[in-house]
Amino acid sequence: MSATDQAQVRRLTISDIARMYADGERIPMLTAYDFPTARILDDARIPMLLVGDSLGQVMLGYDSTVRVTMDEMLHHTRAVARGARRALVVGDMPFLSYSSVDEAIDNAGRFLQDGGAQAVKIEGGVRSARIVEALVKAGIPVQGHIGWTPQSAHGMGGKVKVQGKTREAARGLLSDAISIQEAGAFSIVLELVPEQLAALITSRLKIPTIGIGAGAGCAGQVQVVNDLLGFGDFIPRHAKPYADLKGTIAAAAAAYARDVTNGTVPGPEQTVRMDDSVIDEALGRTAADRASALEFEAGIPLDRDL
Ligand code: KIV
Numbered sequence: 001m002s003a004t005d006q007a008q009v010r011r012l013t014i015s016d017i018a019r020m021y022a023d024g025e026r027i028p029m030l031t032a033y034d035f036p037t038a039r040i041l042d043d044a045r046i047p048m049l050l051v052g053d054s055l056g057q058v059m060l061g062y063d064s065t066v067r068v069t070m071d072e073m074l075h076h077t078r079a080v081a082r083g084a085r086r087a088l089v090v091g092d093m094p095f096l097s098y099s100s101v102d103e104a105i106d107n108a109g110r111f112l113q114d115g116g117a118q119a120v121k122i123e124g125g126v127r128s129a130r131i132v133e134a135l136v137k138a139g140i141p142v143q144g145h146i147g148w149t150p151q152s153a154h155g156m157g158g159k160v161k162v163q164g165k166t167r168e169a170a171r172g173l174l175s176d177a178i179s180i181q182e183a184g185a186f187s188i189v190l191e192l193v194p195e196q197l198a199a200l201i202t203s204r205l206k207i208p209t210i211g212i213g214a215g216a217g218c219a220g221q222v223q224v225v226n227d228l229l230g231f232g233d234f235i236p237r238h239a240k241p242y243a244d245l246k247g248t249i250a251a252a253a254a255a256y257a258r259d260v261t262n263g264t265v266p267g268p269e270q271t272v273r274m275d276d277s278v279i280d281e282a283l284g285r286t287a288a289d290r291a292s293a294l295e296f297e298a299g300i301p302l303d304r305d306l
Pocket of ligand 1: 031051052212223224
């Protein structure tokens with residue numbers, strides 16, 4: 001991208017997302033956690049990037065998202081916001097960062113002011129509506145997240161499970177979605193919801209639903225980028241892998257180790273030489289000394305020479 005093109009890149013806003021939805025365009029969203037990946041995804045014109053708290057598991061090696069802190073989220077959000085010039089960057093509010101309205105406004109404000117995000121995501125339906133409303137009133141765009149909500153995993157039985165499969169649960173999810181829309185969210189992530197229910201929720205809302213494991217009837221789709229790229233130990237059923245980065249990286253690392261071990265790397269292409277006469281000057285020797293030194297394969301030890 002040329003410097004002029006870069007200067008002309010306009011950051012997408014929630015109005016652009018609403019326009020895409022109104023125009024019937026399906027909305028692709030991916031997670032991103034670092035500068036180079038964000039830059040690549042942005043150049044690939046992914047319109048929304050989520051700095052998900054999945055960061056904890058897929059990038060930091062924690063066993064759950066519950067361990068992720070605000071400081072860690074902000075650190076990675078800043079990197080993504082620097083990498084993405086066009087995409088709307090959504091910062092995922094971590095566990096216990098929005099337990100009260102004051103705390104939520106404070107932390108969401110940090111995502112926008114310090115992290116460089118343009119919106120935040122909050123888990124929970126009816127139970128989070130009051131917080132969503134307060135944030136939206138404070139001028140902070142909010143994306144909801146219902147269905148399977150990883151931050152409540154301990155309260156939801158621990159085991160990752162499709163949500164909304166009973167009559168009561170389905171009704172509960174529908175009212176969760178409506179309450180989050182009424183609270184002013186600009187979109188809602190539906191995670192692990194049967195496709196018919198996700199399509200029904202989508203048809204009842206005015207804002208776009210972004211599905212993950214929720215079928216093709218959602219207005220958009222989000223995936224954890226590591227799953228999409230085959231960069232991890234486990235790929236969930238709902239993620240279609242488009243690359244095998246794990247295999248690619250492992251093969252590249254093994255090839256590098258082989259080349260270093262057998263002495264073929266660095267080769268002439270990776271090596272810088274200098275004028276031999278400068279070395280002669282440094283050692284106080286003549287070109288003839290050098291020529292004779294070269295006759296002894298090992299050369300003249302530097303300390304004796306000096
Ligand atoms: O943290 C995350 O990556 C998410 C997505 C799975 C929606 O919340």
